[in-house]
Amino acid sequence: LLDITDNIVGGKTVTPKNVVRWDDEDPYLVVAADKGTATFSDTANGISAEYGFWLGDAFASGGAAGYDHKVMGITARGAWEAVKRHFREMGKDIQTEPFTVAGIGDMSGDVFGNGMLLSEQIRLVAAFDHRDIFIDPNPDPVASFAERKRMFALPRSSWQDYDRTLISKGGGVFPRSAKSIPVSAEMKALLGLDAAQSTPQDLMRAILKADVELFWLGGIGTYFKAAHEDNARVGDRANDAIRINSEEMRMKVVGEGANLGLTQAARIAFALGGGRINTDAIDNSAGVDSSDHEVNLKILLSAAIENGELKESGRNALLKKMTEDVAAHVLQHNYDQTRALSLMQKTAAADIDAYARFMSRLESQGRLDRAIEGLPDDKAIAARKMQRQGLTRPELAVLLAYAKMEIFEELVKSAAPDDPMVERELGFYFPDETHKFQKATRAHRLRREIIATRLSNEIVDACGATFMDHLMEVSGAGFADVTLSYEAARHILELTAFGAAVDALDNKVPASLQADLYSTAVALLEEQVNKIISNVEAGDVLAKRGIEGVVDRYKEPIQALKTALPSILPADEARALKERADHWKALGAPEPIARQAALMPALEFAFDIVNLSRAAGWSAESIAAVFFAAGRRFSIQPARNAARAATPDGHFDRLAADRLRDELSLRQGDLAIAIAKAAKAEPAKNQKNWLDPLFDSWMAKHADATQRYERFADDLDISAGMSIGKLSLMNQKLSELVERTSAKP
Numbered sequence: 241l242l243d244i245t246d247n248i249v250g251g252k253t254v255t256p257k258n259v260v261r262w263d264d265e266d267p268y269l270v271v272a273a274d275k276g277t278a279t280f281s282d283t284a285n286g287i288s289a290e291y292g293f294w295l296g297d298a299f300a301s302g303g304a305a306g307y308d309h310k311v312m313g314i315t316a317r318g319a320w321e322a323v324k325r326h327f328r329e330m331g332k333d334i335q336t337e338p339f340t341v342a343g344i345g346d347m348s349g350d351v352f353g354n355g356m357l358l359s360e361q362i363r364l365v366a367a368f369d370h371r372d373i374f375i376d377p378n379p380d381p382v383a384s385f386a387e388r389k390r391m392f393a394l395p396r397s398s399w400q401d402y403d404r405t406l407i408s409k410g411g412g413v414f415p416r417s418a419k420s421i422p423v424s425a426e427m428k429a430l431l432g433l434d435a436a437q438s439t440p441q442d443l444m445r446a447i448l449k450a451d452v453e454l455f456w457l458g459g460i461g462t463y464f465k466a467a468h469e470d471n472a473r474v475g476d477r478a479n480d481a482i483r484i485n486s487e488e489m490r491m492k493v494v495g496e497g498a499n500l501g502l503t504q505a506a507r508i509a510f511a512l513g514g515g516r517i518n519t520d521a522i523d524n525s526a527g528v529d530s531s532d533h534e535v536n537l538k539i540l541l542s543a544a545i546e547n548g549e550l551k552e553s554g555r556n557a558l559l560k561k562m563t564e565d566v567a568a569h570v571l572q573h574n575y576d577q578t579r580a581l582s583l584m585q586k587t588a589a590a591d592i593d594a595y596a597r598f599m600s601r602l603e604s605q606g607r608l609d610r611a612i613e614g615l616p617d618d619k620a621i622a623a624r625k626m627q628r629q630g631l632t633r634p635e636l637a638v639l640l641a642y643a644k645m646e647i648f649e650e651l652v653k654s655a656a657p658d659d660p661m662v663e664r665e666l667g668f669y670f671p672d673e674t675h676k677f678q679k680a681t682r683a684h685r686l687r688r689e690i691i692a693t694r695l696s697n698e699i700v701d702a703c704g705a706t707f708m709d710h711l712m713e714v715s716g717a718g719f720a721d722v723t724l725s726y727e728a729a730r731h732i733l734e735l736t737a738f739g740a741a742v743d744a745l746d747n748k749v750p751a752s753l754q755a756d757l758y759s760t761a762v763a764l765l766e767e768q769v770n771k772i773i774s775n776v777e778a779g780d781v782l783a784k785r786g787i788e789g790v791v792d793r794y795k796e797p798i799q800a801l802k803t804a805l806p807s808i809l810p811a812d813e814a815r816a817l818k819e820r821a822d823h824w825k826a827l828g829a830p831e832p833i834a835r836q837a838a839l840m841p842a843l844e845f846a847f848d849i850v851n852l853s854r855a856a857g858w859s860a861e862s863i864a865a866v867f868f869a870a871g872r873r874f875s876i877q878p879a880r881n882a883a884r885a886a887t888p889d890g891h892f893d894r895l896a897a898d899r900l901r902d903e904l905s906l907r908q909g910d911l912a913i914a915i916a917k918a919a920k921a922e923p924a925k926n927q928k929n930w931l932d933p934l935f936d937s938w939m940a941k942h943a944d945a946t947q948r949y950e951r952f953a954d955d956l957d958i959s960a961g962m963s964i965g966k967l968s969l970m971n972q973k974l975s976e977l978v979e980r981t982s983a984k985p
Contacts, residue, residue: 242287245269248294248685268686270535271300272528281306298538301531305556306538309527312567313354316458318526319497320358321574323454326493326516329582329751334454335359336747338381342366342450342491344501345458346374346399347391351497351524352458357392360385365430366447369459372399372415373443377426378408416440444482448489455491457501457520464489466505474503486510496523504614504634511632519637522577529570533669536686537562540670543680550677558673565671575743576701580640581633583762584704586755588630593891594706595631595639596621601709602642613638636705643705647696647719648689654720657691661787662727665694695723702739703762711766714895715773724782725772726765728790732798733768733843735761741833749828757829757837764840771847774902777854778847797853797860798846805842808865810872817842845905852909856916862923867912869931873939874977875953876908879970883962893964900967907974914938914981938981945980949973 246267247254253265271284284300297303309315327334338361345352346369356362363381367374376384387406391397399413407413410426420437427433431446438446448455448463457463462476463483471480486502486509494502494510494517502510507517537559544550550558584591599615602608610617615635616624624630631639651657666681669690674681684690699708711722730736742757772778772790781789806817817838824834849867853860871877880901888894915938916922923930939946952973956966 241269241271242291242293245293247292249292267294270295270298270531272531295535296538296542298535298542301534305559307530307534307559307563307566309530310350310354312530312563313350313357314530314567314570315524315527316351316354316358316497317567317571318529318574319351319495319523320355321571322518322523322578323456323493323495325575325578325582325751326495327453328747330492330516331750333747334361337361338363339454340365340452341454341456342447342452343454343456343458344461344463344498345369345456346372346397347388348394348397349458352456353388353392355456355458355495355497356388357385364388365452366450367399368416368444368447369399370416372413373421373440373447374399374402374411374413375427375430375447376407376411377424377430380406380408414440414443416444441481445484448482448484451490453491454493454495455489456495457498459498462500462503464502464506464510466503466509469503469505476500487513489513489515492516496520499524504638507634508614508632511634512629517634518578518581519634521641522581522637525577526570526574529573530566533566533569534559536684536690537566537670537674539686540674540677540680540684543683544674544677547679547683549680562671562673565673569669569671573697573701576697577640579743579758580701580704581636582751583755583758584636584640585630585633586759588632588636589624589628590630591706592621592625592630594710595636597891598639598643598706598709602646607646608642615639639705640700643700643708644696647699647708647723648692650719651692651695651723652688654718656695656720656723657688659724659727659786661731661791662691662695662724665691669694695727699723699726703765707762707766711769711773714898715770717773721773721779721782722769724787725769725778725790728772728782728787728794729765729768731787731791732795733764733846734799735765738833738836745830745833753824753827753829756827757824757833760837760840764843767844768847770902775847775851777851794847794850797850798843801846801849801860801864802839802843804861804864805839808861809842809868812872813842813868813877848905848909852912856913856922858916858922863912863916865931866916866934867908869935870911870915871908873935874908874911874949874974875956875958876904876970876974878958879956879962879967880904882958883967886961886963888964896964897967900964900971903971904967904974907971907978910978911974911981914978942981945977949977 244256244259246261246265247256248267253267255261255265281300281303285297285303288296288299293299297305301307302309307314324334327339332339340363341356342365343352343356345367347353347356349369356364361381362385363379364384365376365379383406387403391401394401402413404412408426410424414421418440421440421443423433423436423438431443431450433446461479462474463479464486465471465474465483467485467487471483474483486506489510492515494515496502496517496519499520501520504519507519511517541550541555541558545552545555596618599608599610603610615638616631656662666684666687667675670681681687708719708722712718715722738761739758742754745754772782778790778794781793806814809817820841821834821838824837825831829837845867849860849864852863852867856863883897883901888897915934918938918941919934956970
């Protein structure tokens with residue numbers, strides 16, 4: 241591979257001699273050493289050194305001077321984040337409550353061994369590897385944990401090393417080579433067997449069907465398939481004799497620490513039947529993620545050595561010192577990805593049309609093949625809709641990946657990663673110990689790619705796979721504009737801190753409450769990103785001054801507005817605000833989080849109000865009071881609420897309804913400006929009861945136009961619901977009101 245790979249020599253890209261290259265220069269090549277062992281990594285890195293390859297020992301991660309995945313336990317720890325989330329959403333904390341486990345692997349294995357030491361509450365009742373079958377029908381969590389830990393520490397071990405005196409009655413360790421295995425009464429009860437003897441194959445099949453809370457996959461092989469799949473197509477002949485169909489799976493949760501434990505069709509079928517599962521690509525991603533960090537760190541440190549920011553002798557010690565910091569970064573990504581899937585799953589049935597459109601677009605662009613990825617075709621989508629079923633977590637996991645890949649590719653091609661404010665993403669990616677190497681960080685060869693990766697992960701993990709698609713469709717904006725607007729809105733609204741506070745409630749409040757709080761923030765974020773994209777003034781600032789310019793213009797007045805909102809909302813909306821806060825508190829949200837979440841629906845117009853403030857020359861708080869009062873006086877807010885409550889079924893009807901609601905807000909803003917300009921001056925901050933006289937005076941001055949509109953609003957009968965026709969007509973009448981009242985001095 242290195243014979244035909246570009247290299248970097250003296251800061252310039254050099255193509256190997258006798259190689260004709262038709263594509264762009266590309267010196268980036270890393271390899272995954274066989275079985276991930278340090279021995280093979282060191283061999284590969286020795287070849288890299290022999291060739292003078294620019295990556296040096298970053299060519300193959302996990303070598304002598306790299307991160308040993310088994311020592312870190314990183315792959316298992318990442319998969320455990322997924323497992324903990326599944327159980328947390330079932331109302332169980334597996335770090336403090338006992339739970340039953342069966343699995344594939346042994347304590348000498350990286351993923352199985354590390355995984356079975358991640359909670360002292362594990363009750364491992366059965367497992368097998370390529371040599372032995374282990375059964376412990378009623379394990380003692382404390383004693384069995386200590387024994388697993390002892391075995392893991394041995395240079396090499398198998399289930400034969402397990403202390404038999406610690407195995408509960410009726411259990412044992414049995415070689416797979418045995419012709420027959422005696423089945424105790426306890427084994428019969430555990431595994432649902434009837435016969436007194438069993439073949440090893442039948443016993444392993446029974447373990448795969450075990451009624452346990454968690455099935456932990458830590459060994460090589462594909463053990464589960466869908467009923468319609470043939471063993472011949474699975475591609476794992478060694479396990480044909482023991483493989484079972486997904487409808488025979490009785491475990492509640494599957495943790496895929498290993499690759500390919502199930503076919504994708506089996507995952508989907510298991511999930512459709514109520515099982516909790518992601519995909520192997522989600523669950524065991526931490527190993528690859530850790531390797532990525534190692535490679536990028538070594539590139540950074542090599543540059544720091546070259547420019548004198550770091551002594552070469554200090555590199556390896558620094559790498560070692562950063563081990564747990566790297567692990568924390570990686571595990572956070574596992575946490576975020578699984579939260580994204582939970583939020584997507586929560587609305588999967590309602591969003592099925594959005595996912596169908598997303599898949600169709602990717603297919604039309606040649607980015608996706610639904611058949612290869614096991615995703616439903618249009619006919620299957622229609623069937624799911626009839627059954628009121630959405631996509632399953634395994635299917636959503638595939639779309640999550642495709643969304644991230646597309647956003648990444650489009651951002652790298654754009655100027656978005658060059659915005660000075662997103663450069664801070666490099667600081668979030670690299671450990672704190674590297675932040676002093678500023679020259680090397682800024683000059684990192686993969687700087688733009690790292691930033692684009694961080695941004696695509698952030699957007700999809702926080703807001704889902706179709707967030708970007710929806711905003712681009714509504715606004716007509718491109719990937720870069722939506723991304724920069726997203727970053728600006730996130731900073732202005734301080735939603736990162738809110739999200740972290742919600743995450744910190746794990747196992748303290750119901751997971752469903754956390755999901756609802758998070759969804760509330762995402763809804764606000766989507767609205768405000770659309771406001772930034774759609775507003776000419778905000779878009780102009782973004783184009784000229786980037787994210788920082790938008791933040792400078794909007795953050796301070798919006799924060800002031802947040803503080804003032806409870807006192808400036810009309811009485812009915814103020815009551816609704818208090819009711820929302822009480823609702824969140826009653827569900828278990830701490831008071832500060834309940835208050836923030838309750839404010840979010842009222843912040844829908846935050847960017848509009850700041851723009852109105854500049855147009856009127858009034859403070860955001862004062863013009864907001866006029867804006868909200870106009871919404872009440874002219875029945876705009878009730879109409880908007882009624883329209884939201886009756887969302888149309890069709891995709892384009894929904895887009896039209898969204899657009900018409902936005903138009904209502906624009907007309908509300910026009911009225912607020914007209915009424916404010918009619919006043920002699922902005923009211924003093926301590927002035928009370930000024931709104932009603934202001935409105936009464938303005939409406940008396942324009943009595944004919946306002947009375948005509950009021951008669952129309954009464955006839956519209958908003959309480960009976962708002963169709964697209966009603967919304968359209970109301971927008972027309974409001975436009976006429978604005979026109980008539982503006983024409984009259």
